[in-house]
Structure formats: C-alpha cells, structure tokens
Amino acid sequence: MAGIRDREFGLVLTDLVVFVSAQATVGPCNVPKPRAWSPVEQSKWTSWHGLGSMPSAEAMRLFVKILEEEDPGWYSRIPEFINPQPVVDIEMHKPKEEPDIVPLTNGTGTSSIPKTISENGSSVETQDKVVILEGLSTVSAHEEWTALSVSGQRPKPRYEHGATVLQDKMYIFGGNHNGRYLSDLQVLDLKSLTWSKIDAKLQAGTSDSAKTAQVSPCAGHSLISCGNKFFSVAGHTKDPSGSITVKEFDPHTCTWSIVKTYGKPPVSRGGQSVTLVGTTLVVFGGEDAKRCLLNDLHILDLETMTWDDVDAIGTPPAPRSDHVAACHADRYLLIFGGGSHATCFNDLHVLDLQTMEWSRPKQQGPIPSPRAGHAGATVGENWYIVGGGNNKSGVSETLVLNMSTLAWSVVSTVEGRVPLASEGMTLLYSNYSGEDYLISFGGYNGRYSNEVYALKLSVKLDLQSSTKDQPTSDSTSRVLEPEVEISQDGKIREIAMDNADSKNRNDEANEQLLAALKAEKDELEATLNREGLQTVQLKEEITEAEARNAELTKELQAVRGQLAAEQSRCFKLEVDVAELRQKLQSLDALEREVELLRRQKAASEQEQAALDAKQKKQAGSGGVWGWLVGTPPDDDDSESS
Numbered sequence: 095m096a097g098i099r100d101r102e103f104g105l106v107l108t109d110l111v112v113f114v115s116a117q118a119t120v121g122p123c124n125v126p127k128p129r130a131w132s133p134v135e136q137s138k139w140t141s142w143h144g145l146g147s148m149p150s151a152e153a154m155r156l157f158v159k160i161l162e163e164e165d166p167g168w169y170s171r172i173p174e175f176i177n178p179q180p181v182v183d184i185e186m187h188k189p190k191e192e193p194d195i196v197p198l199t200n201g202t203g204t205s206s207i208p209k210t211i212s213e214n215g216s217s218v219e220t221q222d223k224v225v226i227l228e229g230l231s232t233v234s235a236h237e238e239w240t241a242l243s244v245s246g247q248r249p250k251p252r253y254e255h256g257a258t259v260l261q262d263k264m265y266i267f268g269g270n271h272n273g274r275y276l277s278d279l280q281v282l283d284l285k286s287l288t289w290s291k292i293d294a295k296l297q298a299g300t301s302d303s304a305k306t307a308q309v310s311p312c313a314g315h316s317l318i319s320c321g322n323k324f325f326s327v328a329g330h331t332k333d334p335s336g337s338i339t340v341k342e343f344d345p346h347t348c349t350w351s352i353v354k355t356y357g358k359p360p361v362s363r364g365g366q367s368v369t370l371v372g373t374t375l376v377v378f379g380g381e382d383a384k385r386c387l388l389n390d391l392h393i394l395d396l397e398t399m400t401w402d403d404v405d406a407i408g409t410p411p412a413p414r415s416d417h418v419a420a421c422h423a424d425r426y427l428l429i430f431g432g433g434s435h436a437t438c439f440n441d442l443h444v445l446d447l448q449t450m451e452w453s454r455p456k457q458q459g460p461i462p463s464p465r466a467g468h469a470g471a472t473v474g475e476n477w478y479i480v481g482g483g484n485n486k487s488g489v490s491e492t493l494v495l496n497m498s499t500l501a502w503s504v505v506s507t508v509e510g511r512v513p514l515a516s517e518g519m520t521l522l523y524s525n526y527s528g529e530d531y532l533i534s535f536g537g538y539n540g541r542y543s544n545e546v547y548a549l550k551l552s553v554k555l556d557l558q559s560s561t562k563d564q565p566t567s568d569s570t571s572r573v574l575e576p577e578v579e580i581s582q583d584g585k586i587r588e589i590a591m592d593n594a595d596s597k598n599r600n601d602e603a604n605e606q607l608l609a610a611l612k613a614e615k616d617e618l619e620a621t622l623n624r625e626g627l628q629t630v631q632l633k634e635e636i637t638e639a640e641a642r643n644a645e646l647t648k649e650l651q652a653v654r655g656q657l658a659a660e661q662s663r664c665f666k667l668e669v670d671v672a673e674l675r676q677k678l679q680s681l682d683a684l685e686r687e688v689e690l691l692r693r694q695k696a697a698s699e700q701e702q703a704a705l706d707a708k709q710k711k712q713a714g715s716g717g718v719w720g721w722l723v724g725t726p727p728d729d730d731d732s733e734s735s
C-alpha cells in the first residue's frame with residue numbers, strides 16, 4: 095500500500111523529505127506551511143536535509159499529515175482493499191494506527207453502542223423514538239456514549255487542550271493540532287449545542303506578549319473552573335517561561351489576564367495534573383520544557399495566589415506526565431496512570447492532604463490496564479476515566495472508580511478507532527437541567543478529533559462525598575507489579591511500530607545534527623569564555639599597572655619633596671658653613687691677637703724680671719724703701735741692720 099501511495103504521490107515526496115527533515119529537527123510547533131517558506135529558508139532546510147538521509151516512510155507520514163490538514167476526509171475515500179500503514183505523529187512519537195475503515199458500529203461490537211455513532215461521528219440517535227429535546231437533553235441513552243450533533247463553526251481538531259464547564263457552557267482552550275500549539279478559546283453552549291469562537295482579549299499590562307495582546311499558544315495545560323471564571327494553569331509553549339504561568343479568564347469581559355503569584359512557583363511544564371481542592375489548586379508531576387519528567391507537588395492558594403512547595407512523606411508516584419488526578423472527600427488526592435518516556439502506568443496513589451502522606455492502597459475489582467493521556471472526571475465519589483493509550487492502541491473502556499471503596503468497574507466500551515479511544519481528550523462533568531452528563535471533546539488516535547461525545551449517567555448520584563470509607567483506611571497496600579512488567583503493556587507513544595526503524599534512523603540523523611550543533615555551540619561558548627577571561631585578565635593587568643604608576647608617581651613626588659628639603663638643608667648648611675668660616679676667620683684673628691698679646695705679655699714680663707733683678711741688688715744696700723723713697727740708704731744703715 096505504501097507502494098501504491100508512493101507511486102501515486104511520488105513527485106511530491108522529494109520536496110516533502112525536506113519539510114519532514116525540518117519538521118523533525120526544529121520541532122513541529124513553529125513550522126509554517128511549506129508554501130510560506132522563502133527560497134532562503136528553503137535552501138537552509140535543504141542543507142539541513144543534507145545531514146541525514148530521510149526514509150520515504152518518514153516523508154509519507156508528513157504527507158499524510160498535510161493531507162489531513164488540507165482535506166480531513168481524504169482517508170474515507172481510499173478504497174478499502176488498501177491496508178493502511180501505521181502513521182506516527184512526529185512530535186509525540188505516537189503511532190497513528192490506521193484501523194478498520196469499516197464503520198465502527200456493526201451491531202457486533204458491544205451492545206452498549208447501538209447505532210449512535212457513525213463513521214463521521216456526527217449522526218445522533220437513529221433509533222425509532224425521536225424526542226424533541228433541547229441541547230444535552232437530546233442524549234437519551236444512559237451509560238452510552240453518543241456523538242453530539244452540534245452546530246456552528248466547529249473548532250479545529252486537537253488534543254492536549256484544556257476544557258472546563260462553566261454555567262452550562264463548555265470552554266476549550268488551546269491544544270495541539272498537527273503538531274502546532276493553539277491559542278483559540280471556543281465555547282459550546284450546552285443548551286443549543288452551538289459552537290462559537292470567543293474573541294478573547296489579553297488584559298493590558300499583564301501581557302507576556304504585550305504587543306500582540308494575545309495569549310501564547312499552548313498544549314498540555316489544565317483548565318479549571320472556580321466561581322464564575324476559570325484558570326489555565328501551566329502547559330507547553332513555544333518559548334517556555336521559567337515557571338508555571340497561571341492565566342485567568344473572565345467570561346463576562348472576555349478577558350484573559352496573567353495572574354501574579356507569590357511564593358516559589360513550580361518550573362514550567364505540561365502534562366501535569368491540576369486538581370481543585372477547596373480553594374487551592376494541587377499541581378502534580380508533568381514534563382518540563384527539557385522533557386524531564388516530574389513528580390513534584392505544589393499547591394497554589396487561590397485566595398492569596400501563593401505557591402507552596404510541598405514536601406510530602408512516603409513514596410510519591412514515579413515521575414510521570416499525562417496521568418489523571420482527582421480529589422475525594424476534600425482530603426485525598428488520587429493519582430492514576432500516566433506515562434514515563436519508556437512505559438506507562440496503571441498504579442493508583444493516594445495523597446492524604448491533611449497528613450501530606452503518600453500511600454498505595456489496595457484496589458478492588460478489575461485492575462485497569464496501563465495507560466497515559468487518558469481523562470478523568472469526578473461525580474460525587476465516582477471517578478470516571480476514559481481513553482488513554484498503551485503501545486497497542488487507544489483504550490476503549492470507560493471506567494469508574496468508587497473512591498470510597500477503591501473498586502473499579504467498567505461503564506461502557508467503545509469499538510474501533512473512535513475519538514473516545516484516544517489520547518489527550520478532555521472529560522468533563524455537567525449537571526445540565528438536573529441530569530448528570532459526562533462530556534468528552536477532542537483527542538488523538540492517529541487523527542485529531544473535534545467531536546463532542548456525551549454520556550448520560552443513569553443513577554442519580556449521592557453527591558455527598560462519603561468520608562466514612564477512607565481509601566487510606568485500608569492499610570494493606572497492594573504491591574503492584576514492578577514497572578518492568580507494566581512496561582510490557584507500555585504505551586503507544588514511544589514504541590515499536592512498523593516504521594520504527596526509519597524513525598530511529600531519522601532520529602539518529604537528527605541527533606547527530608543536534609550533537610554537531612551542540613558541539614559547535616559549546617566551542618563558541620568556550621571561545622567566548624576564553625576571550626572573556628582574557629579581557630578580564632587584561633583589565634586586571636591594566637588596573638595593576640595603573641596602580642603601580644600612581645604609586646611610582648607618588649614616590650617620585652615624595653623623592654622630589656625630599657630632594658627639595660635636602661637642597662634647602664644643603665643651602666642652609668652652606669650658609670652655616672660660610673658663617674662658621676667667617677667665625678673661624680675671626681677666631682684666627684683673635685688667636686693672632688691673643689698670640690700678640692701673649693708675646694707682649696711675655697716681653698713685658700721679661701722687662702719686669704730685669705727690673706726686679708736690678709731692684710733686688712739696690713735693696714741689698716739701701717733696702718727697698720730707700721729705693722722707693724729715693725733717699726740715700728747710707729743714713730739709715732745702722733738702724734735697719
């Protein structure tokens with residue numbers, strides 16, 4: 095059959111190879127339609143393509159995708175003798191298992207689906223009694239899924255969207271269509287079963303994209319009604335922010351606003367569960383922007399808009415995304431199923447929100463098979479679960495868990511590839527004119543769906559949640575099969591398919607390319623780092639040199655100062671010396687004078703001595719007196735002797 099298609103569309107394939115290569119490399123969410131590409135982009139993509147050889151099966155898948163987009167009905171026109179190939183969604187790695195082309199209902203399936211669902215899924219009740227009823231009330235069968243006949247412009251088929259019911263209206267927001275994230279907000283009036291698109295504004299000032307005043311396209315987020323408005327929490331976006339974004343939509347003003355939160359917000363993610371418990375939102379698990387699976391627990395208080403990052407005790411569920419969660423008796427958070435990259439789960443975990451303790455209580459009844467991407471809705475103490483996928487196909491049963499007894503039972507089973515047996519659909523509860531309904535929208539099972547199905551619940555439910563039979567009161571925790579065993583049932587998304595090989599080859603090429611790019615980036619970064627380092631070093635050196643320079647200048651000035659001081663001291667000294675010299679000279683003069691005086695003195699002494707000697711001689715005859723008086727000494731000679 096691939097051969098037939100190859101021949102038929104052979105001419106297109108070579109071009110498609112290029113697109114597929116780009117698609118698989120860059121990721122699908124932001125890849126525009128090939129036609130819109132400029133020649134420059136084309137050649138760019140062509141060179142991307144040169145890096146890996148693309149198997150034609152890969153191109154085929156994209157071709158099918160494009161066909162789906164251009165002409166959703168193409169498939170039904172292919173002759174039945176063609177046995178279709180499985181088709182894989184490039185982004186999600188989920189198989190698009192093309193099933194039997196024959197209409198779903200042949201009367202041979204379960205009796206629970208009479209002729210209520212036709213192949214195009216749009217015809218309602220073809221049975222005898224035609225009751226004229228309004229809106230959802232047209233669903234007459236109990237416990238059976240019925241495709242609703244809707245009017246108005248139907249939203250684009252999608253999965254991983256958000257959905258919620260508010261005042262007899264079902265709102266859907268965003269999701270993934272052909273690998274692209276959506277940002278539209280649509281509403282189905284449950285009274286008239288009419289779709290309409292809401293021209294939602296993004297409140298100015300709160301915008302993360304103020305220029306466009308639009309909310310970012312996203313998928314894998316959660317829509318939660320609270321009061322007369324609803325919140326959109328988390329989700330994958332093209333340019334993920336660091337932490338979870340909480341948006342609020344007010345239907346009266348048709349306005350989105352980004353909610354300012356406090357505390358430490360969780361990292362951004364998609365595929366988490368968000369459960370309204372009282373006036374708080376409990377966020378568990380999911381997959382972050384780096385495809386890392388999470389099992390962290392965060393609580394957002396809607397009154398204070400404050401995040402609380404919870405440290406629960408006990409063993410939490412393994413990291414996972416695309417699980418479901420529900421709250422029982424305002425106290426217990428139940429987590430069921432979901433997937434990791436390698437496997438999907440069927441384990442049931444309970445978190446007691448009072449003690450913040452995880453447990454794995456014993457389950458009753460038929461234990462459901464592993465699944466991921468399923469949807470759940472609580473009605474009183476009943477938890478309804480629909481769809482999801484494992485590695486074979488979409489899950490066809492609608493299950494219900496009595497949350498008091500933890501007993502599982504099957505509500506209904508659908509046959510074939512209906513949107514109800516798919517991944518990423520939403521399931522909501524509505525109490526439309528006093529009756530209890532489950533409503534499902536969208537999903538992906540190889541095709542994207544935009545069908546609305548409803549199931550009327552037969553029993554008038556006691557909506558008072560029982561607090562008598564607590565799940566945790568059953569202390570004997572059942573030890574479930576180890577994950578290795580579970581993984582045998584793994585899920586569709588990652589798994590072996592007919593063309594898994596070619597996919598792997600493609601992946602390899604892409605990985606090589608990515609590795610090469612990463613290496614180059616690393617190298618550039620390293621170079622940048624090195625240069626940055628050098629710059630820093632140089633700057634340091636300059637600073638050092640400048641400092642040294644300044645020091646030297648200071649020293650120089652100091653030395654100059656010293657020198658000047660020395661000079662003046664020198665000068666002073668010279669003056670002193672000169673003075674001293676003068677003094678010395680006068681000293682010399684004095685000395686000479688003194689010498690002269692000494693000599694004069696000595697001369698006068700000699701003279702005196704000579705005089706004395708003369709006088710002594712005279713005194714020997716006349717005595718001194720005679721000499722002094724001058725009288726002749728002779729007269730007195732007799733007396734003095």
Ligand SMILES: *[C@@H]1O[C@H](CO)[C@@H](O)[C@H](O)[C@H]1NC(C)=O
Nearest residue numbers: 194196197199200201202203
């Ligand atoms: C459809 O139903 C007829 C009769 O009920 C049966 O013979 C036929 O095999 C069925 N076809 C399929 C595909 O189940």
Ligand SMILES: *[C@@H]1O[C@H](CO)[C@@H](O)[C@H](O)[C@H]1NC(C)=O
Nearest residue numbers: 167197212213214215216217
């Ligand atoms: C659905 O199919 C039925 C019969 O196959 C056809 O009469 C009807 O027009 C189809 N509706 C849509 C919306 O294609």
Ligand SMILES: *[C@@H]1O[C@H](CO)[C@@H](O)[C@H](O)[C@H]1NC(C)=O
Nearest residue numbers: 474475476496498499555556
């Ligand atoms: C859950 O099981 C208990 C015990 O069998 C029963 O009393 C209760 O009605 C059940 N709840 C629902 C919603 O069926």
Ligand SMILES: *[C@@H]1O[C@H](CO)[C@@H](O)[C@H](O)[C@H]1NC(C)=O
Nearest residue numbers: 474525526527528529530557
């Ligand atoms: C559903 O509607 C009926 C009748 O209007 C009402 O009695 C009942 O409480 C409602 N249930 C819920 C869960 O709102």
Ligand SMILES: *[C@@H]1O[C@H](CO)[C@@H](O)[C@H](O)[C@H]1NC(C)=O
Nearest residue numbers: 485486581582583584589590
């Ligand atoms: C799921 O896939 C695994 C690995 O491809 C395979 O071994 C296993 O048999 C599959 N399980 C089912 C239920 O088909």
